[in-house]
Amino acid sequence: MTTRGTRAEQRERTRQALVRESRRLFATLGYGAVGLSEIVRAAGVTKGALYHHFSSKAELFRAVLEQVQEEVAERIAETADAREDTWEQLVSGCQAFLTVSTDPVIQRIMLVDGPAVLGWSEWRAMNETTSGRHLAQVLGDLIEEGTITAQPVEPLTHLLSGAMNEAALWLAASKDPADLDDTQNALVAMLRALRAT
Amino acid sequence: MTTRGTRAEQRERTRQALVRESRRLFATLGYGAVGLSEIVRAAGVTKGALYHHFSSKAELFRAVLEQVQEEVAERIAETADAREDTWEQLVSGCQAFLTVSTDPVIQRIMLVDGPAVLGWSEWRAMNETTSGRHLAQVLGDLIEEGTITAQPVEPLTHLLSGAMNEAALWLAASKDPADLDDTQNALVAMLRALRAT
DNA sequence: AAAGTTCACGTACCTTCAGTACGTGAAGGA
DNA sequence: TCCTTCACGTACTGAAGGTACGTGAACTTT
Numbered sequence: 001m002t003t004r005g006t007r008a009e010q011r012e013r014t015r016q017a018l019v020r021e022s023r024r025l026f027a028t029l030g031y032g033a034v035g036l037s038e039i040v041r042a043a044g045v046t047k048g049a050l051y052h053h054f055s056s057k058a059e060l061f062r063a064v065l066e067q068v069q070e071e072v073a074e075r076i077a078e079t080a081d082a083r084e085d086t087w088e089q090l091v092s093g094c095q096a097f098l099t100v101s102t103d104p105v106i107q108r109i110m111l112v113d114g115p116a117v118l119g120w121s122e123w124r125a126m127n128e129t130t131s132g133r134h135l136a137q138v139l140g141d142l143i144e145e146g147t148i149t150a151q152p153v154e155p156l157t158h159l160l161s162g163a164m165n166e167a168a169l170w171l172a173a174s175k176d177p178a179d180l181d182d183t184q185n186a187l188v189a190m191l192r193a194l195r196a197t
Numbered sequence: 198m199t200t201r202g203t204r205a206e207q208r209e210r211t212r213q214a215l216v217r218e219s220r221r222l223f224a225t226l227g228y229g230a231v232g233l234s235e236i237v238r239a240a241g242v243t244k245g246a247l248y249h250h251f252s253s254k255a256e257l258f259r260a261v262l263e264q265v266q267e268e269v270a271e272r273i274a275e276t277a278d279a280r281e282d283t284w285e286q287l288v289s290g291c292q293a294f295l296t297v298s299t300d301p302v303i304q305r306i307m308l309v310d311g312p313a314v315l316g317w318s319e320w321r322a323m324n325e326t327t328s329g330r331h332l333a334q335v336l337g338d339l340i341e342e343g344t345i346t347a348q349p350v351e352p353l354t355h356l357l358s359g360a361m362n363e364a365a366l367w368l369a370a371s372k373d374p375a376d377l378d379d380t381q382n383a384l385v386a387m388l389r390a391l392r393a394t
Numbered sequence: 395a396a397a398g399t400t401c402a403c404g405t406a407c408c409t410t411c412a413g414t415a416c417g418t419g420a421a422g423g424a
Numbered sequence: 425t426c427c428t429t430c431a432c433g434t435a436c437t438g439a440a441g442g443t444a445c446g447t448g449a450a451c452t453t454t
Contacts, residue, residue: 007450011402032229032313035440047442048404057441107317116229116313120304120366155364155380159387162363163356169317170355183352190356193390204421208431232411244413245433254412 015053017043023064027105031061031113061109061117065126068109073130075100080134087147090138091191094164095184097131101168102180111165127161135161148194156194163187212250214240220261224302228258228310258306258314262323265306270327272297277331284344287335288388291361292381294328298365299377308362324358332358345391353391360384 021042025034036057040047054060080093101107115123128136136157142148167183218239222231233254237244251257277290298304312320325333333354339345364380 007400007402010450014402030313030316036442037440046404049402051442052402112312112317115309116227119227120309121370124367124370149386151383152376152379154367155376155383158364158367159360159380159383162366163360165363166359167352167355170321170351173318173321179349179352182349183356186348186352186356189346189348190387190390193387204430207421211431233413234411243433246431248413249431 011053014043014045014049017045018050018053018060019063019067022060023067023105023109026061026064026113027108030108031117058117061113062126065109065114065118065123068106069126069130072097072100072106072110073134076131077134080138086138086141086145087195090142091188093134093138094160094187094191097164098168098171098180098184098187101164102172104172107169107172111169132157132161142194146196149196160191163190208250211240211242211246214242215247215250215257216260216264219257220264220302220306223258223261223310224305227305228314255314258310259323262306262311262315262320265303266323266327269294269297269303269307270331273328274331277335283335283338283342284392287332287339288385290331290335291357291384291388294361295365295368295377295381295384298361299369301369304366304369308366329354329358339391343393346393357388360387 018039022034022039025039025042036047036050039060040050043049050060054063076093076096079096080089083089083092101111114126118126124132136153139148139156139160140153143150143153164187167187171180171183215236219231219236222236222239233244233247236257237247240246247257251260273290273293276293277286280286280289298308311323315323321329333350336345336353336357337350340347340350361384364384368377368380
């Protein structure tokens with residue numbers, strides 16, 4: 001094999017090829033239905049290369065999931081940060097999540113296989129460092145400024161993120177385009193319920 | 198092997214043994230970490246017997262999940278049906294779900310591995326025939342009687358069931374016993390938001 | 395610049411697992 | 425009593441994840 005460029009460059013190229021191709025395959029076929037041989041063939045390398053970069057199939061999946069999580073978090077933050085009002089940041093952020101998460105590619109990796117492959121607690125921890133943190137942050141701010149009734153933040157965070165995850169999965173499978181609007185309306189209604197009187 | 202009793206009896210006994218032992222193992226180790234050899238050893242049969250009853254490992258898991266789903270649905274219905282008022286049925290049913298689903302055994306099978314092993318849509322369909330149907334039923338009744346603001350039932354159902362699933366998973370991992378109360382309070386507050394003015 | 399070291403892989407192999415083919419003996423019917 | 429059915433047990437296979445070790449180019453050292 002003709003190795004191009006410096007060693008660090010080559011290393012990075014191989015790693016990215018593995019992550020990119022496995023992300024594609026995991027998303028379309030699901031973690032369990034994708035073999036390592038299929039991945040390395042698509043990436044144009046061998047299993048030796050894969051195990052030089054990742055200690056296991058699950059570790060490779062973790063790398064993919066991290067990438068997906070960061071992308072989702074970024075796209076949500078983009079939308080939310082465009083708003084001035086904290087309350088509007090919450091609402092628009094939630095709506096952005098519902099829109100972004102409709103992508104089946106994101107769904108399978110982030111919402112379906114993620115918890116099963118890495119275990120729920122690890123999956124939770126990863127969420128917490130990306131998009132979950134934003135949600136908790138905004139909710140905390142809103143409680144502090146008195147917009148939302150004083151209460152523990154964590155239960156609220158999990159209730160909302162769970163509601164949105166499930167709704168996103170359902171929306172992806174639904175045919176009626178009106179479902180998205182209906183869901184967002186119901187969600188906003190629930191959010192409004194949290195507001196202090 | 199000394200087969201006791203009639204053929205139908207024996208058949209049922211082995212099937213139940215397989216379901217019982219695999220349920221135990223799936224719950225404690227997770228679907229992926231349990232081998233069929235381990236299951237048949239625990240059940241006191243061989244792989245021939247397993248594949249005579251179930252066409253695949255996933256099918257065996259499906260049988261286990263069905264059993265778990267029915268148990269959960271029954272326990273919730275028990276609590277909810279004790280109430281006269283439809284609204285109180287919703288509230289007590291939701292609270293019952295949070296309490297029941299705290300069991301790690303139920304969690305791993307029903308909430309973590311279920312969607313990944315069977316695929317989300319099949320998992321959703323199974324839910325729909327058990328506990329999910331009760332929730333949709335009650336919500337529909339409440340909308341019909343005007344207690345809840347008129348709106349499509351499905352989005353609401355998914356938002357709520359998703360919120361409760363995630364909350365249950367979090368509660369199981371949490372240490373603070375006050376978390377359960379906090380979550381139930383937050384949930385009830387969200388439910389109340391749905392009420393027509 | 396030559397020799398030595400590191401490292402990013404490739405090759406060959408092992409183990410385990412889900413799944414299959416086929417044999418067997420008791421239950422049930424004729 | 426004979427024949428069929430069926431609920432398994434036994435023995436095997438292919439594929440999958442994972443490992444041990446070799447190799448040659450990139451870097452370091454002298």
